Ligand SMILES: CC(=O)[C@@H](O)[C@H](O)COP(=O)(O)O
């Protein structure tokens with residue numbers, strides 16, 4: 001069964017544009033859960049452009065109260081700074097159910113690659129161990145075609161396949177090769193004992209084909225397209241449509 005985690009970064013981005021409290025992240029979170037989202041995701045960035053440390057606290061509490069998964073994303077190697085205590089500190093304070101590690105540079109517009117496992121494996125080992133000791137499931141952002149089995153050797157529970165290239169290929173009408181690469185990496189990860197999540201630029205237009213082509217995806221985290229589509233159709237109806245897609249793929 002594939003679970004839907006709604007990423008709320010873009011609600012926070014809109015709120016921050018005016019510096020006040022609207023749109024209210026907790027209200028949006030409640031609406032997503034009421035409409036059937038299985039969990040919530042945020043990816044606070046060190047520049048605090050969208051989700052912030054106080055949002056992490058609020059959403060962690062809400063997810064605990066609603067007994068749903070809270071997925072916190074971030075780069076464990078990014079330096080703490082004013083307003084961003086660092087990814088491990090956020091996990092230590094708020095204990096997300098899942099910590100998804102993403103190797104973003106500080107200045108990146110958005111996530112655009114997974115870990116280089118040959119280079120990063122050694123320094124991931126203590127980080128993964130520390131997060132697991134906090135009780136977090138650990139997922140590592142991974143490119144299709146990378147050496148995903150290494151994620152098991154560093155102690156991770158899951159990988160999250162970076163689906164940006166698949167989404168781009170789907171938009172240009174020729175997703176077969178990108179989908180085959182995701183499928184091969186998912187099978188490789190599963191053979192190594194890892195669970196497989198997926199995310200980035202998934203949308204109502206490409207999600208069904210993705211789930212039909214990649215077996216056993218446990219969770220998709222979706223934000224940018226979902227929040228954009230919700231501008232036209234409303235947040236609750238949009239979440240319900242995503243739920244229908246993941247439910248159909250899981251049937
Ligand atoms: C890991 C991933 O693909 C998402 O977290 C994505 O990075 C969303 O972040 P932004 O909303 O900052 O683009």
Ligand SMILES: NCC(=O)COP(=O)(O)O
Pocket residue numbers: 007041043073160198199200201202221222223224225226
């Ligand atoms: N992990 C991916 C995520 O949380 C959402 O990515 P996007 O849908 O905002 O591109």
